[in-house]
Amino acid sequence: MAPPSPRKRGEARSGALVLFALLLALATPALAVQPDEVMKDPALEARARTLSAELRCMVCQNQSIDDSDAPLARDIRLLIRQRIAEGETNDAVRSYLVSRYGDFILLKPPFKLETLFLWLSAPLTLLAGLAAVLLARRGAPASTEPLTPEEEARLAALTKGDGG
CATH class of the missing domain: 1.20.5 (Single alpha-helices involved in coiled-coils or other helix-helix interfaces)
Structure with a gap:
C-alpha cells in the first residue's frame, strides 16, 4: 500500500487542527453554580459571581467557591445571594464572611x-x-588531585569484576 500523498497528509493535519481549535473554544471552566442558585436579576447575579470568584472554598482550599462542588461552597454561594438580595454591598458581604471564616476565606488575603x-x-x-x-x-573543593599509580591500579582491580 502506498503512503498517503503530501496533500492528503496536509489535509489531515489541517482537519486535526480545526478539530483541536473547536474543542479548545468549547472548553470553558466548569463552574459549580447550579441553575437553582442563579439570581433572576443579571446585575445582582454578576455581583454574586464576582464575590464567589474571590472567595476560597474552605473544603477544597485551592478553588474558589464559584468552582467548587462542595456542599459548604454551595451554602456560602446561597448566603452571598441572600445577602445581596437583601441589599448589602459587596464589601459588607465580604466583611461578614471574613468575620465568620477569617482572612483565609479570601483567595487574596x-x-x-x-x-x-x-x-x-x-x-x-x-x-x-x-x-x-x-x-x-x-564547601566543595575547587579541583581534585589526580590519582596516584597505586590508586589507579586498585581502582582497575576493583572495577574489573563489574564487567566494565
Whole structure:
C-alpha cells in the first residue's frame, strides 16, 4: 500500500487542527453554580459571581467557591445571594464572611501582620534555597588531585569484576 500523498497528509493535519481549535473554544471552566442558585436579576447575579470568584472554598482550599462542588461552597454561594438580595454591598458581604471564616476565606488575603508569614513564605523559601546552593558550592573543593599509580591500579582491580 502506498503512503498517503503530501496533500492528503496536509489535509489531515489541517482537519486535526480545526478539530483541536473547536474543542479548545468549547472548553470553558466548569463552574459549580447550579441553575437553582442563579439570581433572576443579571446585575445582582454578576455581583454574586464576582464575590464567589474571590472567595476560597474552605473544603477544597485551592478553588474558589464559584468552582467548587462542595456542599459548604454551595451554602456560602446561597448566603452571598441572600445577602445581596437583601441589599448589602459587596464589601459588607465580604466583611461578614471574613468575620465568620477569617482572612483565609479570601483567595487574596490582605497584607497585614497576621498574614505576614503567608506573604513572605515563598520569597523566604527561595532565599533559603539559594543560600543552600551557594553554601554547597563554597564547601566543595575547587579541583581534585589526580590519582596516584597505586590508586589507579586498585581502582582497575576493583572495577574489573563489574564487567566494565
